[in-house]
Amino acid sequence: MTLPSPRLALACAEMSDWRWTPKAAVTVMALFLAFQLTVPAILLFTENETSQRFGWQMFSHAVPDPGFAVVTAAGERKVTLDEVLAGPRADLPLDELVPPFLCTAVPGAIRVTWIKGSYEC
């Protein structure tokens, strides 16, 4: 298999010939480890009721069910997370994101309510 562009082929060949100097290797190792230990540690000690991205917080918290409901002139309708999200996750700030969306997505929406609060459309 050959590359379509000679310039690209040359760039790939140069990259394959790249050799790390000891100083560069040690620097990259130190930066990598510092990042990999610091970021999850900071997120671990950040007070939060839900998971945090980039912190390896896998299944540490359940995906919450805020119990969203849309109030229209016709009455109140419960809305499940699967109806509005492509992929519900425990690290999504649902209270901030879902109510404004429901106000625009549901015709005639007056208010969005959930267990912890309500949002006027």
Add this chain to the structure above:
Amino acid sequence: MLTWLLKPLEPGPLNRTRIMIGAAAAARSLIALPLLLRLSDPQILKTPVFDWMPTPSRPLAFVLVAIWLGSACLLALGWKVHLSGLTLLSALAFMLALDLQTYANHLYLMAWVVLLLVVSDAGAGSRFDPSQRPVARWPVMLIMMQVSVVYLFSALTKINESFLSGQVLAGVLRDGLIPFPDSLRTPAFLGVVAGGAVVTEVFLAFALWLPRLRLIAFVVGALFHLTVALLMADTLELGVFAMLMLAIYPLFRSTLPPARSHAVAAPALTSSRGLP
């Protein structure tokens, strides 16, 4: 220690790891397609990470998955690892940055591992680069450290009331390939399982580095990932995560010095394979 870290390695084990990581990435691209297509539905909430990122759409989903799948297959084959690896890394970074809903911890892990495979020149020994030239040891060590970091922080973040009480497990131990028995769905039993999961992850984070415990760690890790993938949803995503982690396990055996009782044999074995 530093001299040892900078010594080269024979390419065989990393070559096998690269094949498995490439295969896991290819499988994950197909799992991503339904999510991306659903996200392109106007009735679905978009949660962009950055305002300047494109809005998810069907054409974007197909193009992204095509690039992702293609580069993952080429990485698995070992074709121009710098090019295929960096292309795959770009596709993964795009997926992680596209929307809050397209983030997944195992995708983030996959991106780091692919980056380190590129840095370690993991194409050596492949069909497209059959030369048995040695590969750098230190990026391989970083890949192994990455595994321990994932296990350790995954365990530490589970030390909270919600998880240890079994509440989280009660929610996720459903819809798996094997249904979790209802008779065992009690707070007491789920609490024990939750504690066991934390202990297992801490054990794996350290035992993989210890020659005397490594074989036990391999077995425990394989059973742990298999159980998680079978009992919890989404089985396919968890299967990819298992593949990703288990692909790295053999590197602990091939990269680290063996147990002290066998240490005398190690230099002879290394030099017989033509490595400096």
